[in-house]
Amino acid sequence: MAVEPASSMSTPDFGALVARHRNYFLSGATRSAEWRKTQLIALRSMMKDHAEEFYAALWTDLRRNRTDADWTDVKYMTSEIDHVLAHLRRWMKPLAVSTPLVLTPSHTQVQFDPLGVGLIIGTWNYPVMMVLSALVSAISAGNAAVIKPSEVSLATAEVIARLVPEYLDRNAFSVVLGAVPETTALLEQQWDHIFFTGGSTVAKVVMTAAAKHLTPVVLELGGKNPTIVHSSANLRVAAHRIAYGRWFNSGQTCTAPDYVLVFKDVAKAFLGHLKETLLQFYGEDPQKSPDYGRIASSHHFDRLTKLLSSGTIFHGGQHDGTDRFIAPTVLVNVSPDSPAMQEEIFGPILPVLEVADVREVIDFVNARPSPLGLYLFSDDRSVTKQILNSTTSGDACVNDCTLQPILHDLPFGGVGNSGMGKYHGEWGFRTYTNARGVLYHSTRLDSAVRYPPYDRNQRLREFVLKSASMAPKLRASLGSYRIPLDS
Ligand code: NAD
Numbered sequence: 001m002a003v004e005p006a007s008s009m010s011t012p013d014f015g016a017l018v019a020r021h022r023n024y025f026l027s028g029a030t031r032s033a034e035w036r037k038t039q040l041i042a043l044r045s046m047m048k049d050h051a052e053e054f055y056a057a058l059w060t061d062l063r064r065n066r067t068d069a070d071w072t073d074v075k076y077m078t079s080e081i082d083h084v085l086a087h088l089r090r091w092m093k094p095l096a097v098s099t100p101l102v103l104t105p106s107h108t109q110v111q112f113d114p115l116g117v118g119l120i121i122g123t124w125n126y127p128v129m130m131v132l133s134a135l136v137s138a139i140s141a142g143n144a145a146v147i148k149p150s151e152v153s154l155a156t157a158e159v160i161a162r163l164v165p166e167y168l169d170r171n172a173f174s175v176v177l178g179a180v181p182e183t184t185a186l187l188e189q190q191w192d193h194i195f196f197t198g199g200s201t202v203a204k205v206v207m208t209a210a211a212k213h214l215t216p217v218v219l220e221l222g223g224k225n226p227t228i229v230h231s232s233a234n235l236r237v238a239a240h241r242i243a244y245g246r247w248f249n250s251g252q253t254c255t256a257p258d259y260v261l262v263f264k265d266v267a268k269a270f271l272g273h274l275k276e277t278l279l280q281f282y283g284e285d286p287q288k289s290p291d292y293g294r295i296a297s298s299h300h301f302d303r304l305t306k307l308l309s310s311g312t313i314f315h316g317g318q319h320d321g322t323d324r325f326i327a328p329t330v331l332v333n334v335s336p337d338s339p340a341m342q343e344e345i346f347g348p349i350l351p352v353l354e355v356a357d358v359r360e361v362i363d364f365v366n367a368r369p370s371p372l373g374l375y376l377f378s379d380d381r382s383v384t385k386q387i388l389n390s391t392t393s394g395d396a397c398v399n400d401c402t403l404q405p406i407l408h409d410l411p412f413g414g415v416g417n418s419g420m421g422k423y424h425g426e427w428g429f430r431t432y433t434n435a436r437g438v439l440y441h442s443t444r445l446d447s448a449v450r451y452p453p454y455d456r457n458q459r460l461r462e463f464v465l466k467s468a469s470m471a472p473k474l475r476a477s478l479g480s481y482r483i484p485l486d487s
Contacts, residue, residue: 014146017174018189021117021144024171031114031142033092037085039139039168043132044081046167047074050159054128057155061127063294068248073128076406080133083408083425084140091140091429099439102450102464106441112433114142115216116192121183121206123198124296125252125346127153129405131160134195134218135173137428143193144172148186150198151179152296191215193432199344200417218421218431220254221414222344223371227257227401228361228387230378231266237399238377239273242350243281245375245402247328250293251348252300255373255395255402258345259334260352261361267354271332274352275315278328287318287325295324295347304347310340311351336364358383362390370394370416375401394418 029035047054054074058064070076094109118138122131131147138145147164149157161175176182187194187209196206197220210217227245229238246257262270282289295301301324308317308329316329326348334340334351341351355361365374374393378384384398394414395404405412411422423431449457449464 014176014186014189017146017176018117018191021146021172021174022192025114025116025144030144030169030172033089035169036088036139036142039172040081040085040088040136042167043136043139044078046163047077047081047132050163053159053163054156057153057159058127060155061124061153062249062252062296064249065291065293067291068293072126072249072406076129077132077136080136080408080424084136084429087426088140088429091426094438097437102447103439103441105444106439108437108439110435110437112141112429113436115432115434116143118143118145118193118195118432119186119189119191120145120147120195121186121198122147122149124150124152125249125254127156128160130197130220134197134423134428137423138193138195138432140429141432143432146186147173147175148178148183149175151177194218195421195423196220203419218413218423219419220412220421220423221372221417221419222254222346223369223414223418224258224341224344225255225371225373225375225393225401226361226365226368227260227375228355228377229260229262229266229270230376230380230383231263232380232383233266233377233399234379235266235270236273239270239277241400242375242377243274243277243328245400246350247278247281247292247348248402250295250326251350252293252296252346253402254346255405256346257350257375257401258371259341260350261355261364262352264354264356267352271314271330271352274330278315278330282328286316286327287320287323292328295326298324300347301326304345304349307340307345307347307349310334310338314352316348358386361387365391370414370418372414372418373397373401373404392416 051074055066055069058069058073092112094111096109099106099108120131120134127149131149135145135147149160151157157177161177164173164175176186187206190213193216194206194210195218196203200221203219203221207217207219227242242257242260282292286292295304298321301321304326305319311331311334314330314332316327318327319325329349331340331349331351334353340349355364370392372394374391374396376384376387376398388396392415395410395412397404404410405424408425410424411427412424413419413422421431449461
């Protein structure tokens with residue numbers, strides 16, 4: 001199939017843009033497995049052919065090193081596309097379900113229909129993954145889409161806006177560059193799906209706009225991810241993994257540990273391991289480390305430096321506004337009422353609070369909005385089970401943290417205040433489809449038993465309704481035999 005280049009635009013005539021994509025969608029062109037595969041392969045080529053441009057843009061926007069850029073953006077995308085390509089045919093297959101005996105002869109199935117034209121609004125912390133991963137889900141399900149990357153990571157947004165038109169079907173996909181005015185204008189249009197990644201304040205703006213047309217939304221938000229270190233934990237490994245999760249991308253990760261609840265008896269030892277780990281990862285002067293990032297904007301730099309006084313600085317605390325640098329910082333003696341414990345930190349600061357027992361952990365977590373991730377370091381299975389079964393979070397990791405978005409088979413997303421809807425892999429495919437139940441019924445038999453007047457056949461009707469539960473057993477005894485239909 002010939003693939004025409006997509007269009008990249010910044011004009012506000014979004015009505016015409018959406019109408020063009022919807023007409024193309026309604027033509028049926030995006031439905032076939034072949035079209036979806038062609039688009040996914042083209043997107044993979046885009047990532048491979050222009051990897052150097054993505055590395056450069058990510059360095060400009062976030063001073064992201066190549067290893068991290070591959071892990072979360074460049075090679076992450078090619079690996080996710082490979083995963084989807086390997087499983088797409090199976091996901092697309094309609095699901096056969098049993099039919100009540102009263103409807104014999106018939107068969108029923110669930111087919112997965114694409115939704116139409118989606119809007120994808122992204123954020124800046126993983127500026128490739130945050131828009132292209134949702135795009136992969138949209139394509140896998142046979143949709144058209146308009147992408148609006150974040151204006152904060154402008155260098156990466158510009159690469160995406162330039163390359164998507166070169167590689168993907170221009171009739172189905174566009175990239176719109178811009179900030180609040182452009183996003184507001186886009187939200188005025190009628191979409192078939194809106195996928196938003198960002199903060200909960202803007203999420204409410206998005207959901208209000210979606211409500212006008214009853215458009216389904218996925219909201220990928222943030223929150224304060226509790227990270228529990230139990231007395232039974234391997235403290236050295238816990239320190240390594242928490243440090244990696246918190247200070248990757250200078251803490252600007254929605255799934256990063258936001259604060260630690262450490263059991264009192266191991267608090268001192270854990271803090272010792274954490275300090276040692278930070279020196280090992282980033283050295284005595286982390287500003288000189290090639291592996292340590294920068295804060296995305298001076299607005300966030302100013303917001304974060306204000307949080308440094310929320311407790312006693314146990315490690316770090318150095319900052320330099322001209323370089324938007326804040327050292328990896330650990331805070332102790334932090335009051336649950338302090339500013340650092342009121343809002344998502346989304347930066348390189350980690351408050352460590354002490355707890356006495358499992359009950360205190362559960363009460364602490366449940367007294368706050370549902371987080372995106374909950375992390376538990378414990379080698380005690382009963383403690384692990386108790387905490388997981390008494391709390392809620394979008395996803396959870398035991399003896400690790402932060403990694404859930406890169407596991408293709410896990411449903412990634414929040415719950416409650418941290419968002420709604422899941423994606424990645426098959427979960428993204430399902431999110432972008434309507435599970436459409438279809439009953440194929442024969443006209444060969446047309447028993448009067450279900451029709452009025454109801455004063456006839458009452459006993460027979462009751463028997464037939466009762467026997468509906470026999471249908472699955474009967475089907476099983478018929479094996480794979482399918483009752484032939486008229487059409
Ligand atoms: P944000 O909500 O300020 O912005 C996100 C997007 O919304 C941007 O594209 C921006 O242009 C647009 N926008 C901003 N203000 C708007 C308005 N008034 N009307 C319409 N559109 C508007 O979020 P952010 O600062 O870019 O991102 C930080 C947040 O995102 C954090 O809370 C973080 O946890 C969360 N996040 C979540 C995930 C996830 O997958 N769950 C991933 C990354 C970041």
